[in-house]
Amino acid sequence: MAPPTGKRVKGVQIFRPFVYGTTAKPFDEKTNPKPPGVPDDHTHSWTVFVKGIDDVDITYWLRRVQFKLHESIPNHVRMIEGEKGKPFELHETGWGEFEIAIKLYYVPESSEKPQTLYHHLRLHPYGRTEEEKEDMRLNGGEVISWAYEEQIFNEPYEPFYEILTSGAMPPSFSSSSSGGPSANKSGAAGSKPPSGGKSKEKDGQVKMVRSEGGVLERSAMIPLTNRPGQPFSVETEQVEIKKLQEALVKVEKMLSKTKEEVAAKEKRLKELKESAGK
Template sequence: MAPPSGVGKRVKGCQIYRPFVYGTTSRPFDDKKNPKPPGVPDDHTHSWKVFVKGVDDTDITYWLRRVQFKLHESIPNPVRMIDGEPGKPFVVEETGWGEFEITLKLYYISESGEKPQTLYHHLRLHPYGRNDEEREAMRETGQVPAWTYEEQLFNEPYEAFYEILTSGAIALPKGVAGSGATGSPAAGGASSSSAANAALAPIGKRSEGGVLARSAMVPLTSRQKSPFSRETEQLEIQKLKNAQNSVRGMTEKLLAELRVKEEQLAALRKEATEAMAGG
């Protein structure tokens, strides 16, 4: 397949990873914590959302352009195409009563020259976990998160895309979606639109190798909105090491017991041989 025009050649021997999170969060309807909105069918028991977003809510729209969510066929308009907005996740919110598999199709920016990628995720409505404590924690919070950490690999990206991925963040001007600021009043006291603000505001400058708002780096410590971090990674690694040590200890114990039994068996055989010879 011929490369897209204007993207240059592929950067040989280069691999770039960009982490992101996808999944679902559901909540049972409750008169106090999560009342059922008007118009929701009587048999719908939960509200839920499916999303794709950056780790620690960082912006990923500089490399991910669009996400297609394919829901269950019983849901009206089951195929939802969500375009990226800087600083916002790709998300679809719905209500329902049953669990099912959701198909997510990721479309990258045109400079990437990459084909769309398909992911699959199972919607969970009911508390789950490895033990009763994890399930009880979900019941207490009233939420059932089912999140997956993923790392997107771009192997030998085109030069134009390589520049976008590696040249650092672009600070968004005030008033642009995702900047966290609101538009300032225009002349005459009227509020200007975000589009007008974007047109009048100075163009953001790239940081010199910095990461800033467009960083896709995994945070060092865990936060409430982002359970994925280097800290949790190290905890999981330590759990694996502890499990390995436990298995190693059990193996050594079994080998020691086996050696004792082999020695006992050898002694019995010797006694039996001597008895037969004496007889």
């Protein structure tokens, strides 16, 4: 962790959404053949990862990720360095489920201590109902166990605040028309805007505009709708809220019914006591 530089931006809280978890698939001669050298008792291939929502780059605030696997796995502590535009991930094979410790290391400008998350590797279909388990079996046996999380930075130091809020476009992005020479690959004149956004020119300035359902490179937004491989969105949130509301209605009906039953039993008990006292 780098020594603090500058002052903290008081009264400010910034969050950045991301996804972490595992994806596993059983070995199958046709769809997922076992690679040479894999032990005979290994039944699945699996991946553990940390990445941005909608595959948005998060390496501007997250420098590296450490994955601590089961001690029976050779080299069970792995450090993955950030590569711009790529998720932090590692691929393995195995036969058993276990808890993975995921340690997040932030960029030096943050002066923040590493934080640790824990995730249970899922190799077999799971769910609240048999229908949910069956859906996984029908999906080629692929078991997806992902979690949505929001990284919160309370009163970040000024240099880190500038990094977090500098916008989707790199500082070198020019408002010149396409066809000009590129100053660099990440955002010069004539280059494409970051994934999830599109450029719009107004009064000689090129600004990023959020595309429908997409997010900007350094945005705290989440997609509006679900897309293949991207299960977290505003649409998902609304579906979960609806489920919670429906569950609340059921719970209230159950409570009301229980209160009526208790009242009836108390009334009956009172009648029996009065009858016994005569």
